[in-house]
Amino acid sequence: MMEKAKEKSEQNHKPKGTDEHVIVIKGLKKSFGEKHVLKDINLEVKRSENVVILGRSGTGKSVTIQCIVGLLKPDSGSLKVFGDEVADMSEKELKQLRIKIGFLFQSGALYDSMTIRENLEFPLTRILKIKEQAEIDKRVEAALDSVGLLDSIDKLPSDLSGGMRKRAGLARTIVVNPEIILYDEPTTGLDPITSREISELILSIQKKYNTTSIIITHDMECARLASDRVVVMDDGEYIAEGTFDSLHKSKNKIVAAFFKDIL
């Protein structure tokens, strides 16, 4: 248990409705058969905060964010988004919630047969049900401009490089103006320079749209650039949290292992 985090959360506690904390997770548990993946997850994410989750492969980072969007149901504990318990939500409420949460999948998940413009129009017409073409054009162009891809609006995903596809995926995530963005390994598979560009974009999106984000990454440069706060996950729990610089000095062996190559 993280005593410091607990103390901090109690100090910051505000009654429901003030919206100070956008995501509040307490004592979250999730097992798959005999495999106890999440043992005791506690996390509070404030509005406009970027929280990075570090953790070894298979520790349950992706499972955590799948619980946040209600794709997986936790076994016990509490997980509230905007003050409401996700596990108690009806399908209709979950649908409403997912409109407010952007999810950047590892692959970018663009439709290959659609142009970049069509890929971005899709959530606007299908999810937000926007009908006015002028409004759609305005939003699509603004989102592509934010990621520096306006020039590629009429291209197919296959015409773009990996880094550009990642940016297009990011544009499709922000085109619906989500309040929360969950990034699952946004820089994996990219070269260091492109990774840095994506990390800087994550930061600029936070500033521009005031989004609250959880960023799962193994990329320490991304963690350094994009995080307001970092939590380290190990064996189903969060074992440390703090700013990137404060964790950098940690004596904890598991935490230190993540920072070993950082000067």
Ligand SMILES: Nc1ncnc2c1ncn2[C@@H]1O[C@H](COP(=O)(O)OP(=O)(O)OP(=O)(O)O)[C@@H](O)[C@H]1O
């Ligand atoms: N739907 C599922 N059914 C059964 N087991 C699952 C399911 N989803 C995840 N797991 C198991 O839960 C564990 C944690 O998976 P998870 O994908 O959250 O890891 P991760 O921390 O995101 O790892 P990585 O860094 O490799 O992405 C793994 O052992 C995985 O096999």
Ligand SMILES: [Mg+2]
């Ligand atoms: Mg994962």
